[in-house]
Amino acid sequence: xxxxxxxxxxxxxxxxxxxxxxxxxxxxxxxxxxxxxxxxxxxxxxxxxxxxxxxxxxxxxxxxxxxxxxxxxxxxxxxxxxxxxxxxxxxxxxxxxxxxxxxxxxxxxxxxxxxxxxxxxxxxxxxxxxxxxxxxxxxxxxxxxxxxxxxxxxxxxxxxxxxxxxxxxxxxxxxxxxxxxxxxxxxxxxxxxxxxxxxxxxxxxxxxxxxxxxxxxxxxxxxxxxxxxxxxxxxxxxxxxxxxxxxxxxxxxxxxxxxxxxxxxxxxxxxxxxxxxxxxxxxxxxxxxxxxxxxxxxxxxxxxxxxxxxxxxxxxxxxxxxxxxxxxxxxxxxxxxxxxxxxxxxxx
Numbered sequence: 001x002x003x004x005x006x007x008x009x010x011x012x013x014x015x016x017x018x019x020x021x022x023x024x025x026x027x028x029x030x031x032x033x034x035x036x037x038x039x040x041x042x043x044x045x046x047x048x049x050x051x052x053x054x055x056x057x058x059x060x061x062x063x064x065x066x067x068x069x070x071x072x073x074x075x076x077x078x079x080x081x082x083x084x085x086x087x088x089x090x091x092x093x094x095x096x097x098x099x100x101x102x103x104x105x106x107x108x109x110x111x112x113x114x115x116x117x118x119x120x121x122x123x124x125x126x127x128x129x130x131x132x133x134x135x136x137x138x139x140x141x142x143x144x145x146x147x148x149x150x151x152x153x154x155x156x157x158x159x160x161x162x163x164x165x166x167x168x169x170x171x172x173x174x175x176x177x178x179x180x181x182x183x184x185x186x187x188x189x190x191x192x193x194x195x196x197x198x199x200x201x202x203x204x205x206x207x208x209x210x211x212x213x214x215x216x217x218x219x220x221x222x223x224x225x226x227x228x229x230x231x232x233x234x235x236x237x238x239x240x241x242x243x244x245x246x247x248x249x250x251x252x253x254x255x256x257x258x259x260x261x262x263x264x265x266x267x268x269x270x271x272x273x274x275x276x277x278x279x280x281x282x283x284x285x286x287x288x289x290x291x292x293x294x295x296x297x298x299x300x301x302x303x304x305x306x307x308x309x310x311x312x313x314x315x316x317x318x319x320x321x322x323x324x325x326x327x328x329x330x331x332x333x334x335x336x337x338x339x340x341x342x343x344x345x346x347x348x
Contacts (some may be wrong), residue, residue, distance in 0.1 A: 012040045053089050062093045063307060064112045066105060066130075067123035069098045073224060074252065075296060078280045079123045079144055082300025090308050092118075093328070102126040119307045122146055123300070142307040144299060145195055151319040154310060156303035160195050160277075163292045163326045164202025164249065170290075170328060171245045172210050174336045176273065178243040179207070180218035182232050182253040196221075198248040201279060218243050229256020230263075237264045237341055244340040245273040251291070252279040258285060258333075261341070272341050273334040284345045288331035295324055 005023070009016045014033060019030050022037040029037075039045075065083055067076045080096065087094050095117065097108035109130045112120055121139035125131065128148060134141050135152050142154040171179050181203050184196030200221075207214055218241050220232035229248060233256065236243065246261075248254035254276035258268055266272055269285065279293040302322050310320075 005058040008037065008040055008044065008045040010048055011064045012037045024159070038178075038217040059118055059311075060093075060116050062092065062095060062115070062117050063087065063119045063121065063304070064108075064115075064117045065094060065121050065123065066099060066108050066112075066125070067096070068100065075250070075278060076123050078296035079300035079303075082297040082302075083121055083304040084300075085297070086301045086304035086308070090304075092304075092308060099124070099126075102130075105130050109133055113139065118311050121303050121307055123303075140307055140310045142303045142310075147194055152316065154303075154306045154320045154322070156299055156306055156322040156324070158294045158299070158324050158326055160198035161202035161205070163277055163294060164247070165206045165245050166202075166326070166328055167277055167292045168203045168206035169209070171247065171273065171275060171314070171334065172206060172212070174273075174334065176245040176337050177212055178215070178218065178340065179203075179212075179245045179247055180220070180233070180236060180241070180243040182220050182222075182229055182246065182248040182257060184224055184249060185221055194314045196249065201248060216239050224250045224252050226252050226256040226259070229253035230260045231256070233257040233260035234264065236259075237266075240342050242340055242342045243272065245334070246275045248274065249278075251276050251278040251284075251289070254289065254291075255281060255284055266341055269333050269335040272285045272338070275334050281328065285333065287333050289329070290331040290334040291329050293327045293329050295326070299324055 005016055005019045009019045012019065014037060018029055018033060019037055022034050065080055067080065084094055086190065099105045105126050106129060117139065120134055121142050121144060123144045125143060125146045125148065131148060131153060142156060143156045146158065147155055168179060181200070183200045185193060186197050187201055204214055205285055219237055222228045222232065229252060233246060237260065246257045250256055254274055257274055257333060261268055261272055270275055276289055276291040277294065278296065279291045280296055281338060282289055302324060305321055
């Protein structure tokens with residue numbers, strides 16, 4: 001069994017550069033030569049030693065993503081897609097760590113340090129200790145939509161408050177005054193919850209600007225998820241709350257709201273309008289969704305670009321922040337106020 005690219009090149013009767021191109025799938029190599037090299041690689045059971053390459057170049061060309069399971073929260077799947085696109089363009093490999101607790105996150109960080117990864121992207125981050133540990137080892141960090149107040153990380157995100165304001169004001173501009181909100185949990189002391197707090201703040205600012213009161217009876221603060229959106233709106237309906245529109249701060253909450261209205265005999269948008277904030281589940285709705293598009297795939301791409309540029313510069317981060325623009329996509333789930341929920345018996 002061979003142990004080096006040079007030996008593979010000798011057996012395949014090609015240059016070391018050609019073998020490198022085949023193994024990295026980068027650069028032109030004729031099909032016949034590629035096939036010959038791969039046959040030698042397979043027959044010799046050869047594997048690239050990434051850590052050995054890293055010892056020579058002080059780089060492994062591998063970055064890590066630490067995030068939640070995309071099957072639980074589609075947002076993270078869209079972010080990861082953007083990251084992978086950027087890494088493929090820049091010839092970087094990616095290792096993904098799916099975590100569900102601070103303890104799992106810290107284990108992932110320690111493993112990333114052991115593997116000598118070039119940098120880490122967080123699409124979720126649960127404690128400051130993870131960032132501090134990476135910083136001690138001089139590993140570059142970029143946070144996506146998770147803004148801890150430290151100056152040694154890069155940040156990529158959107159103006160969540162402005163996006164929520166845009167969504168709420170769109171409804172108000174059409175004449176809606178009773179606007180329910182479905183949002184994530186609010187915890188001002190928890191920096192991982194700033195996205196939820198900012199979106200709720202934008203909603204409140206829009207109401208205040210137009211002289212509309214905040215009615216806590218039609219405010220639901222809970223974890224994201226279709227079932228939570230359903231439970232919240234179903235609860236509003238069963239308690240007899242009146243509203244003509246729902247602003248959901250994620251697509252999963254919006255889908256739950258849509259299902260709850262349909263389950264209780266209400267039609268969207270004739271009886272109740274729905275507007276969302278995200279745009280990662282457009283194909284899951286019966287109607288085209290009206291949504292503030294935060295361009296989640298592009299967000300992941302921007303975060304990866306920021307990280308890779310920093311790795312290449314070999315300079316300390318100065319807290320660089322990349323904020324992406326948002327767009328309001330006017331689908332078919334919002335129109336002027338109809339009769340609303342609990343105005344009278346719903347249609348069947």
